[in-house]
Amino acid sequence: MTLINLKDLSFAQIDELTAAMGQPKFRAKQIRDWLYAKNGIDIAAMSNLPKDFREHLAATHTAAGLAATAKRAAQDGTIKYLFALDDGLTVETVYIPEEKRKTVCVSTQVGCKFKCAFCATGTMGFSRNLRPSEILNQVIEARRGAGEVTNVVFMGMGEPLDNFAAVTQALEILHSPEGFNIGARRITVSTVGLPEQIDQLGKTGIKANLAISLHAADDAVRSRLMPVNRKYPVAAVMKACSRYPLQHGRVITMEVILFDGVNDRPEDVQALIKALRAVKAKVNLIRFNMVAGAEFRPSPREKTEQFQKALMAAGIDCTIRISRGGEIEAACGQLKTAFS
Numbered sequence: 001m002t003l004i005n006l007k008d009l010s011f012a013q014i015d016e017l018t019a020a021m022g023q024p025k026f027r028a029k030q031i032r033d034w035l036y037a038k039n040g041i042d043i044a045a046m047s048n049l050p051k052d053f054r055e056h057l058a059a060t061h062t063a064a065g066l067a068a069t070a071k072r073a074a075q076d077g078t079i080k081y082l083f084a085l086d087d088g089l090t091v092e093t094v095y096i097p098e099e100k101r102k103t104v105c106v107s108t109q110v111g112c113k114f115k116c117a118f119c120a121t122g123t124m125g126f127s128r129n130l131r132p133s134e135i136l137n138q139v140i141e142a143r144r145g146a147g148e149v150t151n152v153v154f155m156g157m158g159e160p161l162d163n164f165a166a167v168t169q170a171l172e173i174l175h176s177p178e179g180f181n182i183g184a185r186r187i188t189v190s191t192v193g194l195p196e197q198i199d200q201l202g203k204t205g206i207k208a209n210l211a212i213s214l215h216a217a218d219d220a221v222r223s224r225l226m227p228v229n230r231k232y233p234v235a236a237v238m239k240a241c242s243r244y245p246l247q248h249g250r251v252i253t254m255e256v257i258l259f260d261g262v263n264d265r266p267e268d269v270q271a272l273i274k275a276l277r278a279v280k281a282k283v284n285l286i287r288f289n290m291v292a293g294a295e296f297r298p299s300p301r302e303k304t305e306q307f308q309k310a311l312m313a314a315g316i317d318c319t320i321r322i323s324r325g326g327e328i329e330a331a332c333g334q335l336k337t338a339f340s
């Protein structure tokens with residue numbers, strides 16, 4: 001019999017399960033505390049639960065974590081993990097320590113359907129969605145291995161909003177005081193811009209930050225970089241962004257990896273300024289880390305700085321982000337299960 005991972009259950013389902021096993025309500029709270037505050041991966045070790053209840057629970061359920069089959073650390077402290085899933089597939093997770101923030105970048109799918117032209121994951125094809133437990137366990141294993149986690153970004157392998165149910169369940173547990181208790185401002189979901197799912201995410205009431213992998217605001221350029229743009233052109237993505245309910249003072253992050261001569265030209269800046277007119281947004285310019293066989297080259301630093309200057313002159317907040325972990329292929333668009 002396949003055991004059900006307790007981390008695949010919503011909090012309401014853990015309440016129902018403990019009640020069905022004849023236990024008082026506070027037992028559900030104790031289980032959540034073991035799972036999420038204490039990085040629990042073994043029901044037998046949940047020592048404040050009665051022994052017979054633990055045995056009863058373990059007959060049908062598990063709290064298992066993920067086994068790291070490889071781990072690589074970069075000079076800057078970034079750690080890339082390769083985790084094995086039950087069915088033999090693998091996913092990558094990246095831990096990025098900075099002075100004030102300790103961020104985990106989680107994967108949400110094995111592979112990806114979207115085939116962005118600059119992305120290593122896109123070349124893998126799509127295998128399957130991750131379950132909530134597989135997403136949450138990436139954070140738990142990073143905490144067990146590297147220590148504190150203050151921020152979670154959904155920017156690893158896969159398109160988070162294409163695995164909507166599992167991702168929103170994981171978001172709720174990450175944010176909940178009885179879960180990981182991570183503030184919504186410290187959680188970011190990055191998407192290629194699926195308008196219906198952006199609307200749906202807005203309706204869940206989860207206040208996570210939204211980031212759009214935009215990369216270009218001209219449809220022809222963006223379609224070349226991201227085939228999904230043929231289905232959801234820039235205007236449709238921007239409309240969904242302008243409908244997205246933002247907390248006071250918050251904005252949507254537009255991620256733009258600049259490629260030399262492709263999307264870093266003066267006309268690309270102008271298209272971006274125009275597209276962002278109706279959206280509360282800031283722009284993150286990201287330096288491209290070359291992937292083997294890539295048809296694009298990074299935009300030279302001077303051009304990137306000119307691009308930033310032009311956006312700022314138009315009143316758009318813009319930062320240049322150094323993509324961390326480049327030396328171990330753990331930066332944006334570089335995750336695929338090819339540890340070697």
Ligand code: SF4
Pocket residue numbers: 112113114115116119120121122123156157158159192213333
């Ligand atoms: S950039 Fe994101 S959406 Fe595009 S192929 Fe890579 S993982 Fe998929």
